[in-house]
Amino acid sequence: MTTRRKFIAGAGAAGAATLAAPAVHGQSPIRWRLQTYAGPALAEHVIKPAIDSFNKIAAGQMEIELYYADQLVPTGELFRAMQTGTIDAVQSDDDSMASPTEVTVFGGYFPFASRYSLDVPVLFNQYGLAEIWDAEYSKVGIKHISAGAWDPCHFATKDPINSLKDLEGKRVFTFPTAGRFLAQFGVVPVTLPWEDIEVAVQTGELDGIAWSGITEDYTVGWADVTDWFLTNNISGAWCGSFFANMDRWNELPANLQELLKVTFDSSHYYRQWWYWGGEAALRVNGTKMKLTTIPDEEWAVVEGKAREFWDEIAAESEVKAKVVQILKDYNAAMEKAGRPYRYT
Missing domain, CATH: 3.40.190.170 (Bacterial extracellular solute-binding protein, family 7)
Known part of the structure; x- marks a missing residue:
């Protein structure tokens, strides 16, 4: 496991050179570090399948390194680390990562904002929350990629x-x-x-x-x-999202931006049925x-x-x-x- 000390020591050396141009034949792949709010056991469901899928489909053009809760930086410092480029992307709710935006309070569990998991994607995709989140995060140098629902x-x-x-x-x-x-x-x-x-x-x-x-x-x-x-x-x-450093996002070619969106959407879909079925089955059995x-x-x-x-x-x-x-x-x-x- 990469320790926090080793990570910080190597961050400056890795820098922009590692993450610069899109990969071409004979060139090293673009590498991103993504840290999730979830520990290893939970991440096996809420993020790892999507990252594995992305890396497989990217076929050497780009590779995402996945880190778990507090592995590189404490969860409360995720936003700042992403904003400064210390890490490239984050899976979290706005509230837990202490983002300095007007919408932070609505991330995670805003009391009784939703009754069912499908409420979250409908609110973002049909009722205008996606546009509000995009505007608020663009102000602070962050790309809000997409939001999805977790468990109650x-x-x-x-x-x-x-x-x-x-x-x-x-x-x-x-x-x-x-x-x-x-x-x-x-x-x-x-x-x-x-x-x-x-x-x-x-x-x-x-x-x-x-x-x-x-x-x-x-x-x-x-x-x-x-x-x-x-x-x-x-x-x-729970309302959570995928975020990325805006500069790192803008450096990606269009096909990789689209691949990130699609694989993260697959992660949202996975959680829809995994949680929905699990909540009922475990109450009963x-x-x-x-x-x-x-x-x-x-x-x-x-x-x-x-x-x-x-x-x-x-x-x-x-x-x-x-x-x-x-x-x-x-x-x-x-x-x-x-x-x-x-x-x-």
Whole structure:
């Protein structure tokens, strides 16, 4: 494994020379470093198949080196490292990588912005979020390649959660914006490196996790250290994206830019069915976690507070207000459309 120290030492030497012109016959391939937010076990599903496919189809013209969570730089420094060209591309949500844009707060799990994973690509491709993200990231030298959906956000805990009161005082690993929202219910948000989470639950540093659905809990080992899974969620799908340093992106020939888009879209598609099937199968057939549910009438309080939270965010800037209005318009349309788009 390339250590962070070796990577930093060699970064200057590699520099632009390694990533300059498109590959031609007899010339070394273009090489990119892409770091994902995901650890190795999760990355096997959420990114590695797409990278393997890209490298195979690129056939020596370009090669992407894949690095996992915190392997080269901490997740919270991903944006800065990509912006400066230390790494070339990133798979993450806006919130986790601390991007300095007006849309950062909507990455990851913006409370109740989505109910199902298909909501995310529809919002980006049909309701205008893609254009907003493109404009915001272009301002800071980053190419926003595409956004897609991951799993819903549920609590996985050591003790059962049967009511909102049970959340009080729970130290939970979660996303920045999700933590900001959940704090009003007594949750204590905790930020730790991704790979430290399992041990932190075992040692009692954490009481639980609100970072994923049940598929990830099983895949990455969290189901081995948490006994309970809350079926209520604060968002139906994580919103994450692929990003690249704008200069590195512009240096690529058109065929490689298109190949990146297509293989990243295949990654989005893979996650659609992998998570959707896994969430149901593991609730029904999983043996490691017991399910609890907060009653609908009590959970409605959380949903109501989410709409208040939306308005607080909208008041912060014109861009945020525009995104919030899109979310409101979209969800109103889904509710009016009824089944299967929304169930009441």
